[in-house]
Amino acid sequence: xxxxxxxxxxVFALAFLLWVACYAGPPDLLGHRTGWRRSSWREAEERAEAxxxxxxxxxxxxxxxxxxxxxxxxxSLPFRTYRVPRNKGQVGVFEDxxxxxxxxxxxxxxxxxxxxxxxxxxxxxGNEREYLRIANRFPPTFNGMRRGTAxx
Numbered sequence: 001x002x003x004x005x006x007x008x009x010x011v012f013a014l015a016f017l018l019w020v021a022c023y024a025g026p027p028d029l030l031g032h033r034t035g036w037r038r039s040s041w042r043e044a045e046e047r048a049e050a051x052x053x054x055x056x057x058x059x060x061x062x063x064x065x066x067x068x069x070x071x072x073x074x075x076s077l078p079f080r081t082y083r084v085p086r087n088k089g090q091v092g093v094f095e096d097x098x099x100x101x102x103x104x105x106x107x108x109x110x111x112x113x114x115x116x117x118x119x120x121x122x123x124x125x126g127n128e129r130e131y132l133r134i135a136n137r138f139p140p141t142f143n144g145m146r147r148g149t150a151x152x
Contacts, residue, residue: 041112048114055118070117072124084120087113090138091120103135 053061056070064070064086074080082103083092090102107119123131 045112045114048112048118052114052117055121064117070121072121075125075128082120082124084117086117088116091135092140099140101140102138103132104138105131105135 052064056064060070068086070084070086072082072084074082077095079096081094083094085091090104092099093101093103105120105123107116111119
């Protein structure tokens with residue numbers, strides 16, 4: 001009888017651990033947010049959005065909401081702009097209005113999209129040279145990206 005109870009308890013414990021593994025924790029790479037951490041992730045997104053509103057000018061924030069990206073002027077090259085997407089994605093580098101490359105920089109841990117926008121803005125404006133040094137670079141193509149081909 002005790003063996004059956006132990007087996008049943010073990011099955012329930014494993015089912016619980018599987019449930020926790022599937023529904024707890026930070027969002028995965030696809031952005032799925034589930035389980036008991038949903039409310040804390042939502043709070044983080046709200047704080048990040050408040051930071052974006054506080055950090056950006058009214059015009060920048062309107063652009064971000066209307067077009068889904070933020071354009072940041074290069075501090076060192078007057079003809080270069082960086083187009084940071086609202087949601088996860090590569091940053092487009094435009095020179096005289098022409099897409100010249102795509103950049104990929106991401107945090108080690110998942111962070112809200114608003115924090116990603118702030119990260120790119122502060123890195124570009126604060127130390128553009130270092131930003132470009134650590135970014136993975138990709139050439140533009142007609143569809144925006146050539147798979148697996150880095151420039152540097």
